[in-house]
Amino acid sequence: MSAANLAQGSGSAVNALDALFLRGLGRGSALERLWYRDSLPVHWWDQPRVGSLNALADAAAAELERMASDGPVHVIGHSFGAQAARVLADSFPERISRLTLLGCPFDPVEGAIRLGETIARTSRNAALEDSIRRAREMRNLVALREMILAAAADPSFPAIYFGPNSFEVREWFLRVQQSVPVDFEMFLALMDESLRNPPKAAESRYRGEVRLILGTHDPVLSLEGDTRNWCSVFPAASSERVDTGHYVHLEAGPECWLFWPADPLVNSESATRRSR
Numbered sequence: 001m002s003a004a005n006l007a008q009g010s011g012s013a014v015n016a017l018d019a020l021f022l023r024g025l026g027r028g029s030a031l032e033r034l035w036y037r038d039s040l041p042v043h044w045w046d047q048p049r050v051g052s053l054n055a056l057a058d059a060a061a062a063e064l065e066r067m068a069s070d071g072p073v074h075v076i077g078h079s080f081g082a083q084a085a086r087v088l089a090d091s092f093p094e095r096i097s098r099l100t101l102l103g104c105p106f107d108p109v110e111g112a113i114r115l116g117e118t119i120a121r122t123s124r125n126a127a128l129e130d131s132i133r134r135a136r137e138m139r140n141l142v143a144l145r146e147m148i149l150a151a152a153a154d155p156s157f158p159a160i161y162f163g164p165n166s167f168e169v170r171e172w173f174l175r176v177q178q179s180v181p182v183d184f185e186m187f188l189a190l191m192d193e194s195l196r197n198p199p200k201a202a203e204s205r206y207r208g209e210v211r212l213i214l215g216t217h218d219p220v221l222s223l224e225g226d227t228r229n230w231c232s233v234f235p236a237a238s239s240e241r242v243d244t245g246h247y248v249h250l251e252a253g254p255e256c257w258l259f260w261p262a263d264p265l266v267n268s269e270s271a272t273r274r275s276r
Contacts, residue, residue: 019074019100019258020067021045021249022060022081025108026187030180031173032249040254042076043067047084051189057087064088064095072097076258078249079103079111079220080190083199086233089206098209099234102248102257103218106201106229108194109144111220115160116151118219123156141192148191163217163245173250201232210237213257215244 019042023029028046036042045063050056067073075096077085082104089099105111113135120128131147151157158177162170212230214221227239244251249258 024080026183068095076100093206161246166251210234217245
């Protein structure tokens with residue numbers, strides 16, 4: 001049974017599996033729609049242009065309220081989207097049936113610096129190493145912006161986001177990503193806020209099911225540190241590692257990150273991505 005068949009199944013199954021996908025940091029979900037089209041029961045939400053996490057979470061809360069009119073919703077947060085998902089879980093726990101966090105550094109600034117360090121190490125980029133050192137020492141937006149621009153100019157970017165076994169989606173991403181540009185000003189505004197107010201590992205009000213799924217090749221993560229911090233926020237979370245880079249939801253099939261082991265129909269036949 002394909003993902004499309006699952007999405008068109010009985011009403012009760014679809015209601016249970018409908019999901020709100022949150023991204024953030026200056027790029028909406030256009031790439032996900034191109035990759036999956038309409039084959040999955042996921043609302044690939046495009047966030048508005050905002051300058052703060054609270055504004056992003058407010059917009060996401062309105063979308064969650066709309067979707068939750070028929071019952072609680074599965075919320076998926078990828079990368080910075082996990083920060084917005086955390087705010088929703090704290091503020092509206094009754095509207096969330098389950099929470100899935102993918103490829104999410106606990107501190108977005110540290111994640112950006114780790115990405116730069118991975119690129120510098122891989123490419124032996126001395127200029128990038130200098131900008132990383134300044135970003136760590138100065139901890140301000142000017143130095144961080146300089147480092148991000150130096151990292152993005154390296155030939156290994158953005159292919160380095162992907163795991164070594166993700167050739168197909170990596171090559172596809174490299175072909176199409178220029179058509180879906182990042183809103184760099186929004187990206188910088190959210191990173192500046194993270195610089196001034198780093199996330200704290202305070203326990204969430206949310207008491208529902210949580211999955212933390214991290215790629216073992218993700219260059220933005222500290223696997224041990226990020227797992228520890230997220231599990232401090234959500235003590236009952238299950239933590240899983242998969243053979244991907246940063247884009248867990250593109251590199252791994254939906255049976256890995258969208259459908260949970262207890263979901264109907266999934267155990268018998270895995271969901272599959274569309275043919276490209």
